[in-house]
Amino acid sequence: MIEVFSTPPTDRFFEDYKVGATYECGSFTMTEADIIAFASVYDPQAMHVDRKLAAEGPFGEIIASGWQTIGLAMRLMVDNFLPHNGLAAPGIDELRWTRPVRPGDTVSIRITVTEARRSRSKPDRGLIHSLFEGVNQNGDVVLSLKPMSMVRVRNPE
Amino acid sequence: MIEVFSTPPTDRFFEDYKVGATYECGSFTMTEADIIAFASVYDPQAMHVDRKLAAEGPFGEIIASGWQTIGLAMRLMVDNFLPHNGLAAPGIDELRWTRPVRPGDTVSIRITVTEARRSRSKPDRGLIHSLFEGVNQNGDVVLSLKPMSMVRVRNPE
Numbered sequence: 463m464i465e466v467f468s469t470p471p472t473d474r475f476f477e478d479y480k481v482g483a484t485y486e487c488g489s490f491t492m493t494e495a496d497i498i499a500f501a502s503v504y505d506p507q508a509m510h511v512d513r514k515l516a517a518e519g520p521f522g523e524i525i526a527s528g529w530q531t532i533g534l535a536m537r538l539m540v541d542n543f544l545p546h547n548g549l550a551a552p553g554i555d556e557l558r559w560t561r562p563v564r565p566g567d568t569v570s571i572r573i574t575v576t577e578a579r580r581s582r583s584k585p586d587r588g589l590i591h592s593l594f595e596g597v598n599q600n601g602d603v604v605l606s607l608k609p610m611s612m613v614r615v616r617n618p619e
Numbered sequence: 620m621i622e623v624f625s626t627p628p629t630d631r632f633f634e635d636y637k638v639g640a641t642y643e644c645g646s647f648t649m650t651e652a653d654i655i656a657f658a659s660v661y662d663p664q665a666m667h668v669d670r671k672l673a674a675e676g677p678f679g680e681i682i683a684s685g686w687q688t689i690g691l692a693m694r695l696m697v698d699n700f701l702p703h704n705g706l707a708a709p710g711i712d713e714l715r716w717t718r719p720v721r722p723g724d725t726v727s728i729r730i731t732v733t734e735a736r737r738s739r740s741k742p743d744r745g746l747i748h749s750l751f752e753g754v755n756q757n758g759d760v761v762l763s764l765k766p767m768s769m770v771r772v773r774n775p776e
Contacts, residue, residue, distance in 0.1 A: 504690035507697055507705055520706075528708065529693050533661035533686045540664055548664055550677075551685065551716065558710040 475616035632773035
């Protein structure tokens with residue numbers, strides 16, 4: 463079973479995101495069965511679904527699909543960083559899977575605000591840029607990306 | 620039920636990826652139930668899981684999590700573009716969700732090779748850059764990204 467540890471905050475608005483602030487967003491752990499179940503639908507490459515071929519490959523065992531890792535990381539971002547009932551995200555830059563995520567690894571998510579800018583055309587919202595990192599139990603970064611998040615302003619005036 | 624249409628090719632190697640070639644990779648369609656089931660685990664934002672709040676929001680109904688869309692797009696990439704038993708992907712650049720994906724939309728995937736370069740340090744492989752687009756039944760691009768794929772060379776010599 464996929465285990466997700468996270469402690470959702472009260473609601474947030476644009477004014478709450480301070481450049482330089484880091485949010486510790488909880489962690490997740492997957493079993494080999496979780497990895498195979500997801501990858502069988504979304505990413506059926508041998509390294510994610512075939513124990514025999516994976517054992518002979520460069521990682522020596524099944525590793526998680528990067529899309530499952532990022533899906534769970536997104537879950538922690540939704541629970542711990544984004545406002546409730548948020549706005550659609552325009553995109554992601556520089557997504558990198560820097561190390562494999564193996565069965566039993568615990569991946570902790572931290573998000574640092576790098577830029578916060580009010581929209582000129584739509585003054586009820588602002589765009590938050592952040593650096594998003596997944597770190598395993600050994601302190602190694604396994605995942606990094608630079609999301610953009612559109613959030614509501616508390617007091618648009 | 621999620622419907623995926625795809626016709627996997629025979630195996631491919633680095634030499635097979637020609638710059639400028641476009642691969643039509645099939646399509647997928649999701650029901651509202653598929654969208655809610657995925658988002659309940661990976662991306663439980665109101666616009667993906669709460670019919671009432673979604674109806675009041677900017678899209679007027681439930682829309683798919685961008686991570687589910689990209690997961691299914693990845694499935695079509697695995698089936699129709701990548702080699703069998705491939706190598707780990709280093710990352711993605713410029714991921715953009717340009718329009719919402721709604722229940723019943725049919726999203727077709729096309730991938731165009733933009734760069735193909737042999738590795739200097741590891742001559743048994745090469746790096747393929749591509750432009751990856753998801754297009755709905757109206758011809759609108761709903762998803763675009765620039766993946767990097769590491770693939771084996773057929774004849775390393």
